[in-house]
Amino acid sequence: MTHVEHLEADGPYSKNRNMAATAPKYLSIWNMEAYYGESYIVQGISFDIHEGEILALLGRNGAGKTSTLRAIARMDDPQLNSGEIWLDHKPLHEMKSWQASQAGIQLVPEDRSIIPGLTVEENLKLAQIAPPIGWSLDRVYDLFPRLKERRKQDGITLSGGEQQMLSIARALCRDIKVLLLDEPYEGLAPVIVQEIAKTLELIRDQGITTVIVEQNAVAALKLADRAVILDIGKVVFDGSAKEVLEDEDLRSKYLAI
Numbered sequence: 001m002t003h004v005e006h007l008e009a010d011g012p013y014s015k016n017r018n019m020a021a022t023a024p025k026y027l028s029i030w031n032m033e034a035y036y037g038e039s040y041i042v043q044g045i046s047f048d049i050h051e052g053e054i055l056a057l058l059g060r061n062g063a064g065k066t067s068t069l070r071a072i073a074r075m076d077d078p079q080l081n082s083g084e085i086w087l088d089h090k091p092l093h094e095m096k097s098w099q100a101s102q103a104g105i106q107l108v109p110e111d112r113s114i115i116p117g118l119t120v121e122e123n124l125k126l127a128q129i130a131p132p133i134g135w136s137l138d139r140v141y142d143l144f145p146r147l148k149e150r151r152k153q154d155g156i157t158l159s160g161g162e163q164q165m166l167s168i169a170r171a172l173c174r175d176i177k178v179l180l181l182d183e184p185y186e187g188l189a190p191v192i193v194q195e196i197a198k199t200l201e202l203i204r205d206q207g208i209t210t211v212i213v214e215q216n217a218v219a220a221l222k223l224a225d226r227a228v229i230l231d232i233g234k235v236v237f238d239g240s241a242k243e244v245l246e247d248e249d250l251r252s253k254y255l256a257i
């Protein structure tokens with residue numbers, strides 16, 4: 001294989017990935033503070049993500065990971081009190097959740113939120129009911145052949161792994177730029193975790209930026225390019241995923257692994 005063929009086989013987004021360190025920041029979170037009522041939970045969080053990167057957002061139970069994802073997606077709870085969130089030069093901090101979704105932020109919550117009484121395909125079509133629409137059903141089924149096989153089945157009768165796939169697939173059906181995943185591997189067997197990780201790599205190769213929150217930190221770190229660790233609502237580490245995998249002190253202090 002010649003050098004040029006090798007590059008083409010890699011695909012255009014793989015080349016972008018290698019440039020990520022010098023590319024402009026795509027999602028930029030600056031001094032974000034958020035509250036549940038009087039409870040000060042997200043305590044001035046800042047980090048950046050480059051386009052097409054996978055970032056693992058880690059930390060112990062209660063560190064503020066879910067709250068951080070919800071604040072970025074501009075959910076009503078927790079309430080964003082100060083700070084800025086920029087997605088591709090658009091001010092998410094000035095938006096409501098539906099506007100953030102239209103801007104390309106798609107949150108896949110921990111409970112997966114499959115709609116009962118609807119088939120797999122109906123769950124997907126519901127995500128495409130209003131513009132801007134993202135991936136076509138064919139494109140989604142190419143990525144998730146198992147969902148195609150089960151497209152007529154009631155979504156809530158799927159296995160845990162398949163429900164997680166449906167939840168991710170539904171996010172892709174929206175016009176997606178950034179995928180926010182809250183504990184996608186929870187309760188899944190290692191072989192299914194590996195299958196989902198492979199799919200997330202393919203999604204990255206299509207140019208989508210991902211933030212993955214996981215208790216299974218090792219699996220998330222193996223997948224991710226970079227890692228941010230939270231502790232008590234603050235960033236305590238921001239660096240490469242490899243650095244965290246190799247730093248035993250850091251892992252035992254903040255991740256208990």
Ligand SMILES: Nc1ncnc2c1ncn2[C@@H]1O[C@H](COP(=O)(O)OP(=O)(O)O)[C@@H](O)[C@H]1O
Pocket residue numbers: 036039041059060061062063064065066067068077
């Ligand atoms: N709806 C809520 N109302 C009040 N406090 C909350 C709410 N949700 C989470 N918290 C508190 O915010 C902190 C961070 O929670 P969370 O973001 O869910 O952490 P993580 O996802 O890292 O486990 C915890 O102390 C939790 O008790």
Ligand SMILES: [Mg+2]
Pocket residue numbers: 065066067
């Ligand atoms: Mg959580």
